[in-house]
Amino acid sequence: MKTDLQIAQENVMEPISKIVEKAHIDPKYVEYYGSTKAKINNDLMQELQDKKDGKLILVTAINPTKAGEGKSTTTVGLVDGLSLIGKNVMGCLREPSLGPVFGLKGGATGGGYAQVVPMEDINLHFTGDMHAITTTNNLVSAVLDNSIYQGNELNIDPTKVIWKRCLDMNDRTLRSITIAQDKPTNGVERKDSFCITVATEVMAVLCLSKDLKDFEERINRCIVAYTYDDQPVTIKDLKVGGALAVVMKEAIKPNLVQTLQKTPVLIHGGPFANIAHGCNSVIATKMALKLADYVVTEAGFGADLGAEKFLDIKCRVAELKPNAIVVVATIRALKLHGGVSADELGNENVEAMLKGIENLEKHIDTVKQFGVPILVAINKFTKDTDAEVAALEKWCEEKGVLVSLSDAWAKGGEGTIDLAKKVVACCDEESHYAPIYDVNDSIENKVLTITQKVYGGKGVVFSDEAKVQIEKLKQLGFEHLPICMAKTPMSLTDDPKIMGRPSGFDIHVNEVKVSAGAGFIVVFTGSIMTMPGLPKVPAALGMGVDENGDSYGIF
Template sequence: MTKITKLLTDLEIASKADIRPVKEIAEAAGIPEEAVELYGKYKAKIDVTKLPKKTCNGKVVLVTAISPTPAGEGKSTVTVGLADALSQIGEKAMIALREPSLGPVMGMKGGATGGGYSQVLPMEEINLHFNGDLHAITTANNALSAMIDNHLHQGNSLQIDPRRITWKRVLDMNDRALRNVTVGLGGPAHGVPREDGFDITVASEIMAILCLATDLVDLKERLARIVIGYTYGKEAVTVRDLGVEGALTVLLKEAFKPNLVQTIEGTPALIHGGPFANIAHGCNSLMATNTARSLADIVVTEAGFGADLGAEKFMHIKARQGSFSPDAVVIVATVRALKMHGGVPKQQLQEENVEAVRAGIPNLEKHIDTIRRFGIEPVVALNRFISDTSEEVEEIISWCKANNVAAAVADVWGKGGEGGFELAGHVMKQLNSLNNFAPLYDVKDKTADKVRTIVREVYGGEDVQFTDKALKQLIEIERNGWGEMPVCMAKTQYSFTDEPKLTGRPEGFTITIREIIPKLGAGFLVCLTGDIMTMPGLPKQPAALNMDIDAEGNITGLM
């Protein structure tokens, strides 16, 4: 593939790429025509019920990263570049990614389609409304809210306590003004007044359920198990009690089908589901991953943020519920991010600073340690930026060699799959080796013990402190028989601790659990730490300020 030497934006590179009709991508992937439901020329839904049965499933490569920084790590870029590299060396590879949320796209983080010459296409459509999945999830979530408030208005036969309704409305946007609202004002004709609030759509339990369900029957059963609140007698009330699980499943019928697109180099990519890893479990749908496993020999997938969040939840939640394990793990690091963990401010990252790189390596070291604790030997992918110097790069590669860690420089932003050949070689070596994967805790362990295990073994912390509210909830969880589920830690992505500014590799810290929320449909317990928000806010200078469109419909400023 001919590369353009001028430094272009991701959007400019994507717009100049040769994109093939998605029907051709489907055919090359072994997807029969009757299973392909076109959404225009370059996107499609896959009806998995019409796929041929396969007895041998492909191997799974999980791409994770060090603790993220404002400098960027490029996990999605490496995921795409690695899959393209594997395809170029003759492997039948496929990608499984999460869908972007409009909140980060319009906010600070930007899109989630990779970058440079390692992108999935059509980049603009995927990063904006895509095939409408997040809108369907938003609608289903808010339909449930409407049913709850209507039940209160129509006599409240279930005796739901309006003060103990835990279900919130959602919106796929960062909007701090909606975190706490009051509904039902205006008199008896307009509902029962009560306090409510909005989460971002990707934090909805319905998003998690869509990503963990295995078929429509399982989807409906999971929806039925959702706890929406409690009665005056403090008994749990579920969607099954309201009798609306069928209606919610109907609303999600099309969204439940995985979406097929392609990389710049034509590698098939399934993009489906998008829970955040700092407030949810951070992985694309089981449906997409298992569909890719049935079609390809190698599936390259990712989990959100660092290994302390997305990868931990991949191991303990997604892999456990999907009855498979990762066959290889890649940890993405950058010189820039390690310099920030070493104390360099963002505005000084262009300057060479080998000492700062060295000071930041302990963050990488802890993530390597975490993956090894799961019984897997990781591969480090050093995602190269133009500003990186050879001395800074060599500092990281030399450290990896000295510590028996396989590592490769990945120049996939600038070279696409070609820039990932060395990384692909290391990954293939791991795929052809046996690992000793095992979760760090048993779901039958006490909830508090599961949390302590994560804090001590994954975060490197010393202990856990539960607030009085969380302690009461632990008792309630055990009383209701909900204790035998994995935990989903809601924690800042920027630090191993619950303090975002404590970067690098802190030690001797305590994590505070302020609240525990049962998500029976998703099948896990969410433990809220620190000041984590389930409805983010926009930054002072949102990315939306840079976006525009001309008379011909050409978009600019979309990251």
């Protein structure tokens, strides 16, 4: 069986100029990065401003498991399926982070014969956007610590610096460090920490900005520290916003690539969904909606995280109205939620699958609350039996939920034609999209609403520290911002070990902070961390370059 990398390497890509032509983009707005990648200048939007938007389709999933769900594979396959049935379509994806690539999770370009290429480039350095975001973030840190060292004109309390340095890598040793040690000329010694690049506010700001000017305005609002008298210090106070815009002026432009079947895809931005809001950039999504009749995008992890944030944050901020939502599930994952051990997932077990289906049921219930037409995509695995597939299809039909068996991994777009036709039918229905909470409600009530409506929980327990932080945010006038929940993706609860569809549980909030530039409040639950660690055997240990100069081991 060929690996994803082998399939991608054997594929003969169209010159990116051909994809530009297929996407109906005037070449004067295109900046080529070699023969297979390009950046699209945002000035294109001025030319397209009067063009009607296409239909917006969100792909989400059940809670992820080690058995695999295939959300990205389904997304890419659906893009190709829509193309095969004659639709003018574009995909919109996030950029992968190097941390998961070299760690455990892998990349984010799909799988099998439903991939975006050049897969290696996209999963590694791509067009340099991640490096620009990392540099932007760390320039803030450098200027901030220099300001403290050079007389501290802003009266910053070194113990109240909240802006973290970042690195696009999983490195647990950087979660807690001490900087400026040994001698006074190194700066003011203080405790510090790193987060992964995709968890930074710079990344969130990039993905929610309308353009470079909006990016600069937003980034200037970011709070980096507090003074000795507990007043916020912003990037605007540091007078470095202009320099940050200079660093980001290329990264702000969406990247154009193609699927294995030569369908155009915009890849731009990559915030984690368990920590940040988990969606590709507003700029790319809005550009795609002007260029195509159908736009397929995805949000990270399950519907309890990525989809909720897409619908409550991104769509609200960008005034987007999704037309259909696809919830991806696999029979393997449902069996795992139903109590089957990982080494027995290849054995037929309809009873366990029907028990685990309660997790799928909750995610269906969640997305229905937003008023958007939905359907379920069964991402097919080779060992799925006819009886298991039939039982899942019957369950969906009895629940009145449209369902389609997707074989994107093995067949690409050919395996998603039924799914594509049903998605088009959903898009023809009326969407009554609305966020599930009033943004002007209290912070506590908004968190409670998400807990009850999205997770199926009972209540919220706020730590004493979180309560103090909430009161501070109210005093500063930030109470009326959307909520960005930081929670484990593995469970509907804040405990990653609890699978299925639990009930009667509480969500435990230990920290609350504002991302003033991004425009949301981040609520940290359970033991969530902003700097992941590597597993015992990182994926990086199996990678290399062969005698022909080809990479191996990247999935």
